[in-house]
Amino acid sequence: MDRTPGSPPLTAGIEQEIVDLYEREAVGILRYAGAVADNRETAHDALQEAFFRYFLCRSAGQQIRSPKGWLFRVARNYVLDQKKAGSRNEVGMDSLLHVPCPAHHPETDGRVSDLLQGLLQIGLSPREIECVQLRTEELRYEEIAAVLGLQAGTVGALLARAHEKIRKAVGQDGRKNRDLALPVTREKRYAS
Amino acid sequence: MMRKSDFEGIESAPRWILLFLGANLAAGMLAVYVWHAANLVFSIQAASGSTSALSVTGMAAVDLWLCLVVLRGFPAGAPLRSAWLLITLAAAARVVSGVMGSLSGSGAPAVLAAGGPIQLALLAAGIFTLLRVLRRFGFCREPGTADWAVSGIAVLFTLCRLGEVAAEWLAGRPIPLETWISLAGLPILCVLFLEAMLLRQSVVRIGNGLITRGWVALVCGIFLTGAGELTLWVIPHYSQTLPLAMFGALIRLPIAAAFALVPASQVAAQRRATKPANGQPEDLAGGTDHRLLWPVMPR
Amino acid sequence: MHPSTAGLVAYCDAQAGSARRRRIDNHLSRCQQCRGELRRIQVEKDELSISGISGATGDLKTGLTELLSSMVAWRDGQTVGLASGVKNRVRSQLELYMGSPAVSLMERPGMRAEELLANACEILDALLGPAAAEAVRDDMLGGLRCAREAAETLSRAAVERHPRAAADKHPPRGSEKHQ
Numbered sequence: 137m138d139r140t141p142g143s144p145p146l147t148a149g150i151e152q153e154i155v156d157l158y159e160r161e162a163v164g165i166l167r168y169a170g171a172v173a174d175n176r177e178t179a180h181d182a183l184q185e186a187f188f189r190y191f192l193c194r195s196a197g198q199q200i201r202s203p204k205g206w207l208f209r210v211a212r213n214y215v216l217d218q219k220k221a222g223s224r225n226e227v228g229m230d231s232l233l234h235v236p237c238p239a240h241h242p243e244t245d246g247r248v249s250d251l252l253q254g255l256l257q258i259g260l261s262p263r264e265i266e267c268v269q270l271r272t273e274e275l276r277y278e279e280i281a282a283v284l285g286l287q288a289g290t291v292g293a294l295l296a297r298a299h300e301k302i303r304k305a306v307g308q309d310g311r312k313n314r315d316l317a318l319p320v321t322r323e324k325r326y327a328s
Numbered sequence: 329m330m331r332k333s334d335f336e337g338i339e340s341a342p343r344w345i346l347l348f349l350g351a352n353l354a355a356g357m358l359a360v361y362v363w364h365a366a367n368l369v370f371s372i373q374a375a376s377g378s379t380s381a382l383s384v385t386g387m388a389a390v391d392l393w394l395c396l397v398v399l400r401g402f403p404a405g406a407p408l409r410s411a412w413l414l415i416t417l418a419a420a421a422r423v424v425s426g427v428m429g430s431l432s433g434s435g436a437p438a439v440l441a442a443g444g445p446i447q448l449a450l451l452a453a454g455i456f457t458l459l460r461v462l463r464r465f466g467f468c469r470e471p472g473t474a475d476w477a478v479s480g481i482a483v484l485f486t487l488c489r490l491g492e493v494a495a496e497w498l499a500g501r502p503i504p505l506e507t508w509i510s511l512a513g514l515p516i517l518c519v520l521f522l523e524a525m526l527l528r529q530s531v532v533r534i535g536n537g538l539i540t541r542g543w544v545a546l547v548c549g550i551f552l553t554g555a556g557e558l559t560l561w562v563i564p565h566y567s568q569t570l571p572l573a574m575f576g577a578l579i580r581l582p583i584a585a586a587f588a589l590v591p592a593s594q595v596a597a598q599r600r601a602t603k604p605a606n607g608q609p610e611d612l613a614g615g616t617d618h619r620l621l622w623p624v625m626p627r
Numbered sequence: 628m629h630p631s632t633a634g635l636v637a638y639c640d641a642q643a644g645s646a647r648r649r650r651i652d653n654h655l656s657r658c659q660q661c662r663g664e665l666r667r668i669q670v671e672k673d674e675l676s677i678s679g680i681s682g683a684t685g686d687l688k689t690g691l692t693e694l695l696s697s698m699v700a701w702r703d704g705q706t707v708g709l710a711s712g713v714k715n716r717v718r719s720q721l722e723l724y725m726g727s728p729a730v731s732l733m734e735r736p737g738m739r740a741e742e743l744l745a746n747a748c749e750i751l752d753a754l755l756g757p758a759a760a761e762a763v764r765d766d767m768l769g770g771l772r773c774a775r776e777a778a779e780t781l782s783r784a785a786v787e788r789h790p791r792a793a794a795d796k797h798p799p800r801g802s803e804k805h806q
Contacts, residue, residue, distance in 0.1 A: 151698060155714065162687050180686065183776035185696055191698050192768060196745035213769060229797065272676050277642045292642065296633035302671050386647075401756035410751060465750055466732065535726010597724060601759035601766070606736050 150194045158187055164210050164273040173215040188209040190301040199300055206277030208270065212283055247322070258305035267291055283326055339599040341394060341592035342541075345387070352383055355576045380577035385426030387584035392419040394591035400597050407461045414454030415590065421447035422584070440506050445513040450514055450568045455523040455546070458532070475525035482521040485540075485558055488512040517554055524550040538600060542593030549586030556583060574612040629661055630654060632668075639668050640686045697777035705784060709776045710740040717747050724751060724763065 162183060171181035193200060200206045217249045241298045260268070263284065270280040395416035402409040425443030428436060462468040471479075489511060497503055524547045531540045531547070556579035563575065630638070630651050637643040638651045650748070698732050704730050721730045744767065751760040775803050 151695065154698070155695070156685075156691065156693050162690065166687065180690065181772070181775055184690060184697075184778075185772060187694050188697060188774035189768045189771075191694075191701070191771065192741060193743065195702075195741040195762065196748060197747055198645070198663050198745070198764065205664050210765070213765075217770065248696055251706055253721065268675055271640065271672075277637070295640070296631070296636045299636055300632055303667065374651070402758055403757065406753070406756060409758075461753055465753070470760070533728055533732065534728075535728040537721075537723060537725040537729070539724050540726060598755055598759040601724070601755055602762045 149193065154187060154191055155195065157203055157207070161207060164186075166209055168208060168269060168273055169211045170273055172212055172266075174216070178218050182211040182214040185214045202243070202279050202282065205275060205282045208273070208279070209283040217266065244257055258301050260298050260301055263295075264294050264301070267294045268298050271295060330577055335406075336396075337599070338397065341390075341411075341598040342589055342596055345390070345588050345592055346571060348383075348387075349582060352380075352581050352617065353578070354449055355582075356380070373378075380428060380581055384580045384584045385423065385430065387588050388419060388422040388426050389522045390545070391584065391588035391591060392416065392423050393417055394588065395419045396597055397592045398594045407464075408458065411457035411461070412591075412594075414450050414457065417560045418447045418450035418454065421450060422587070427615040430454065430471070434479060436507050437509060439548050440509040441512075444509055445516055448513050448516040448520060452519050455520070455527060458543075459523060459526055462527075462530045467533050470524055471526060475522060475529065478525050479518060481516075482518040483553070485561070486518055514557075517550075518555070521554060538593070540577065540595035541585060542597070543588045543601070545586050545589035545593060549590070552579065552583045588594065629653075629658065631665075635661065635665050635668055639665060639672060650781065695777055696781055697774055700777055700781050700784075704739075706777050706780045709771075709773055709780065712771055712776070713740040713768070713773070714743055717743050719750075720763055720767050721747050724755065735760065 142319055165186060168182045169182040173179045173182065189210055190200065190207060191205065209312060217291075254270060263286075267280055270283060275283070277288045277291045280291045284291070286294075395412065399409075399412050399416055403410050421442045425439050426445070428442065429439045432439065463536050491502055493507060493511060527543050528547045531543050534540050536544075558574075559579065560576055632774050634643065634647065634651060638648060643651065651661075655665065697706075701709070706710070714734075718734070721733065729750075733750070734743055744764070747767070748760060748764050751763050755763065
């Protein structure tokens with residue numbers, strides 16, 4: 137352990153690293169934390185907490201292999217800890233009635249796909265929903281697995297199951313079929 | 329008070345090992361008063377053909393399995409990877425010795441070698457690597473007078489055995505191969521004694537945490553091995569009627585258990601660290617509308 | 628042999644291994660049914676993706692400013708309570724995995740919290756293995772509310788520096804009656 141005793145750590149480079157990371161990932165983390173928490177304040181706290189802990193770890197010379205996945209995991213665990221502590225997140229069943237349904241969120245211009253509405257009703261498990269949510273935030277399967285404490289293979293299986301449930305639910309309702317008949321000119325998005 | 333949950337999962341391996349050992353010792357102590365031993369000196373290092381051989385081999389197999397679990401937690405490049413690799417190989421040598429002893433008889437040279445000097449040498453190399461890492465962090469010091477004194481006992485014992493064998497050889501009596509193999513392990517045992525003292529010293533400096541419990545078991549295993557060798561050598565000099573085989577059987581299982589406790593304690597520490605975080609998504613699902621889990625768009 | 632749904636989903640997400648991807652590529656070039664299935668999965672994925680949502684930018688800019696201020700406060704040693712909390716957490720984990728004497732050996736008077744954390748992580752990395760050490764490190768910081776405490780420290784410091792400004796901003800109750 138060859139550190140100069142008593143000297144303050146060099147953090148200028150770390151601060152820039154954190155600023156860059158914040159600008160890239162904060163939106164997604166806040167969105168995800170908002171999904172797991174039930175209020176904005178907790179989600180915001182989770183975001184700040186995740187980045188501050190990242191700063192602490194980096195100040196301690198720790199290398200974090202997958203910063204994005206790590207930040208999501210810390211944010212999630214923070215929210216879950218807050219829920220457990222029940223400090224200001226006591227949610228009874230009645231209050232759920234007043235939570236705005238994202239299916240009708242104004243920022244989506246009122247245009248929510250029939251598929252999305254169907255998804256809310258088809259009974260995806262919480263894990264499946266979280267896997268889908270994290271995939272939406274462009275996390276790799278290994279990162280999703282690290283966030284949720286699963287194996288990477290399990291993540292793939294959960295996503296496949298989610299798709300099967302979606303297909304089953306959509307297939308049962310004929311009037312939703314038009315959403316699936318997208319133009320074949322839509323470009324396939326495969327990562328290079 | 330012991331709860332059912334204290335015996336669940338691989339992290340409860342130390343408890344299971346101690347429970348098994350306790351039960352076996354109780355049964356063995358009862359049997360030693362009714363069983364007359366043969367008038368032979370058994371080496372403590374190799375597996376025997378006695379009924380306890382299965383328990384010892386089984387314990388060695390558990391030891392090996394736990395070592396492999398521990399090894400997975402130390403990828404290439406980790407400071408203690410080579411130490412645990414050597415400890416795992418030592419466990420493998422004990423298993424091979426036990427299995428071969430059951431198949432081909434305990435007197436086979438390969439059995440004695442695997443269960444004797446080979447596994448001791450691997451263990452000594454592993455502990456040396458461990459001590460080097462501990463020294464880097466300042467937890468291990470130079471050997472002191474007490475360390476040299478205890479090692480001196482092992483050296484004295486080795487010299488006595490060598491002297492006996494030399495006297496027999498000079499008198500023209502044939503020395504069996506198993507005796508030579510057994511003797512080959514004694515100098516390594518001296519080195520192990522010194523390492524055990526240094527490890528003990530490190531444990532005192534560090535404290536009695538989850539990690540150091542395994543090292544305490546390692547120290548105990550080494551001292552029990554030496555004590556067992558000493559006992560089995562001393563007894564025939566004073567009594568031909570004491571059940572030597574039973575003593576041998578009684579001491580081999582605790583030694584195997586002590587060595588099995590080493591990876592068991594490490595696994596328990598690693599599992600304690602990596603236990604899943606509380607609050608899986610299912611916890612949220614209890615009475616919670618899954619709409620809450622869908623993105624809530626920030627305003 | 629058609630690839631499974633899981634295989635197609637992984638392929639769509641570019642998470643399939645190279646061998647699996649090649650197999651699926653070869654199959655897709657021959658199988659219209661699977662191409663349709665893949666298109667369906669892509670459509671579902673696109674529907675599930677919610678992109679282009681803005682609106683939180685203002686919040687995030689403020690958040691970044693707060694974060695940077697907290698970081699500076701930490702670096703300058705203003706967050707004494709938080710640093711002490713971090714040290715206590717590190718000590719308790721070290722005591723659990725190693726023992727109290729180890730903590731005394733590792734900690735020097737006046738040592739910064741992140742230095743103690745660094746030393747602890749280095750030793751646990753060596754003795755427990757990287758994965759377990761990482762989990763312990765996360766445990767050390769878990770349960771703390773570092774960012775919030777740092778922010779509260781800063782606002783308390785601001786109040787102490789400018790009590791009049793703080794009072795003007797938050798007048799005591801009843802003062803309106805006398806105006």
